[in-house]
Amino acid sequence: MHAAVGLALISLLILLLLPFAHHAVLFGAEGLGIGTLRDTYLIAVDAPFGNLAISGHMLAGAVVTLLAPLQLIPWLRMRHPGWHRWSGRVITLLGLVTGAAGLVHILSxxxxxxxVMDLGFGLYGLLLMLACVQTLRTARAGRMRDHRAWALRTFWLAIGSWLYRVHYGLWYLATDGLASNPDFSGTFDLMQNFAFYLPYLLIVELWLRLQRRGV
Ligand code: HEM
Structure with a gap:
């Protein structure tokens, strides 16, 4: 793909990610007692430890969501390798925080x-943590082909939480919420627990295989 087209696409993606990252930062800050807390079932006023997990999760996740796409811009990698490396370390650290804090929330x-949602999101958290660690490990070992493969997986997982909301938005626009309900037990809801990351990971695997075969 032409570099300018790639840059335009990633810039557009970041623009689209901004409202979700903004939402996550505001919500996370409210959970930590900064600003007026919205009406929500996610933050319990009398349980600060549990709130710390879900709030920290949202704040760390917002940074991961915005930084991961930037890693894919070739000229940023080549002209500012220091940025790429440090940003990669930050993504790994905060990806681990996002996943681990999400898992603490699920378990507690x-x-x-x-x-079903516990399972879908639990697996999502574990995969994000694995992908982040593998992306950093392979880079440090100089295994650049593996690094690129894990970086792609990390990218799709990092924007997965946003994709989850995009799927819902599009579905509600198209069907007015068919097979979806407030307690998330509709067929669409059940499928969504996995559909915001597994199909994308599958496409990445197929694409990597084709590339390895030189197709
Ligand atoms: C990658 C960046 C992520 C961001 C920016 C993010 C952000 C958020 C936000 C803002 C919420 C509050 C609900 C809402 O307003 O939509 C939330 C809820 C939640 N997130 Fe994440 N998240 C991310 C990744 C993950 C991961 C990897 C997991 C898996 C462990 C996860 C698990 C959860 C769970 C379990 C909830 C509560 C669901 C509920 O019962 O309503 N998230 N997240």
Whole structure:
């Protein structure tokens, strides 16, 4: 792909990610007692430790969501390798915080959608943590082909949480919420617990295979 087209696409993506990252930062800050807390089931006024997990999760996740796409811009990598390396370390650290804090929230309070959502989001958290660590490990070992593969997986997982909301937005626009309900037990809701990251990871795997075969 032409470099200018790639840059335009990533810039557009970051513009689209900004409202979600903004939402996550505001919500996370409210959970930590900064600003007026919105009406929400996610923050319990009498349980500060649990709030720390979900709030820290949102704040760290916002940074990961915005930094991960920037890593894919070739000229940024080549002209500012120091930025790429430090940003990579920050993404790994905060990806681990996002995933681990999300898992603490799931294990301590459970999700609104029950065990299927616990499972879908639990797997999502574990995969994000694995991908972040592998992306950094392979870079440090100089295994650049593996690094690129793990970086792509990390990218799709990093924007997964945003994709989850995009899927819902598009679905509600198209169907007015068919097979979806407030307790997240509709068929669409159940599928969504995995559909915001597994299909994308599958496409990445297929693409990597084609590349390895030189297609
Ligand atoms: C990658 C960046 C991520 C961001 C920016 C993010 C942001 C958020 C935000 C803002 C919420 C509050 C609900 C809402 O307003 O939509 C939330 C809830 C939640 N997130 Fe994340 N998240 C990210 C990744 C993850 C990961 C990797 C996991 C898996 C462990 C996860 C698990 C959860 C869970 C379980 C909830 C509560 C669901 C509920 O019961 O309503 N998130 N997240």
């Amino acid at each position: 309070r459970g999700t609104i959608g029950g065990w």
